[in-house]
Amino acid sequence: MTGGMDERSETTAVDGEEDDLLLQLRRLEISDNAKGFVELLSQLSPATGPLSEEDFRARFADLAALGDDHLIVVAEDRRTGRIVATGSVFIERKFLRGGGKVGHIEDVVVDAAARHRRLGQRVVRYLSNHAKAAGCYKVILDCTTDLRSFYEKCGFTEKNIQMALYF
Amino acid sequence: MTGGMDERSETTAVDGEEDDLLLQLRRLEISDNAKGFVELLSQLSPATGPLSEEDFRARFADLAALGDDHLIVVAEDRRTGRIVATGSVFIERKFLRGGGKVGHIEDVVVDAAARHRRLGQRVVRYLSNHAKAAGCYKVILDCTTDLRSFYEKCGFTEKNIQMALYF
Helix, strand or coil, X not given: CCCCCXXXXXXXXXXXXXXXXXXXXXECCHHHHXXXXXXXXXXXXXXXXXXXXXXXXXXXXXXXXXXXXXXXXXXXXXXXXXXXXXXXXXXXXXXXXHHCEEEEEEEEEECHHHCXXXXXXXXXXXXXXXXXXXCCCEEEEEECHHHHHHHHHCCCEEEEEEEEEEC | CCCCCCCCCEEEECCCCCCCCEEEEEECCHHHHHHCHHHHXXXXXXXXXXXXXXXXXXXXXXXXXXXXXXXXXXEEECCXXXXXXXXXXXXXXXXXXXXXXXXXXXXXXXXXXXXXXXHHHHHHHHHHHHHHHCCCCEEEEEECHHHHHHHHHCCCEXXXXXXXXXX
């Protein structure tokens, strides 16, 4: 599943001879607020409103302080300069399994206008590769049942149920 | 569900007049390695071996650096000085929902010899209260289906499925 992808940066012409879309998968940068990163997240969670530049920078700094224990990948469409896919992973450090680590994948979303190009799979592979390189013994995520087959294609298997308590 | 419990420390005589077990729910302390904390985790994950004092202290320091974004609660049996229940929560900071936060509950376990005293519920309530106080809009966890009813008693509802990829 990992396929020797360079985690840090990858540029690929996406399928279709007519399709000259060039995509770069890379870590989130502080300039990505202007490239539609938060707007893209609103396709995942409708309760997501725009963040002020100040709030964006503050959250960016919170997460940067975690170093490689937190990573957000984005795919930028080089033609338009817009962010068209993203996902995040954070590394949880445990006391069990000899001080094992677990990667938690969150907030994977592909722009509705950029579907059917395996962007989702590439985002998930990028995040899984990061978790593996960080020494995690597994990577996990929660999703709706209609995404089960997508994540199976990414190498995942269904394990448990997710319970939630909203405040 | 929160019931006004003091999150920091709670001492309670547990049910039954004959039962003079005194339990204190409190944050994990560095001295808890000697009180059976990691042994207790091995009841949850059989792949858990003992941690050297050095490794325990290193992991403790990793997590302490996260401040209130990571909390491990333990219940100590004051008669025996042993840890009989534990659970953890970490706070994930997101860009969506206006920079929302989500609490992730992990590694909840009650000593097999200390069951049927609502210790699990108290651990989960402690962790949920922490997440709520930290400003999370929800707290989530993954569990096997046989624990669904237990977490429903704790106020949770089933939402999604968990997918996993083992390395």
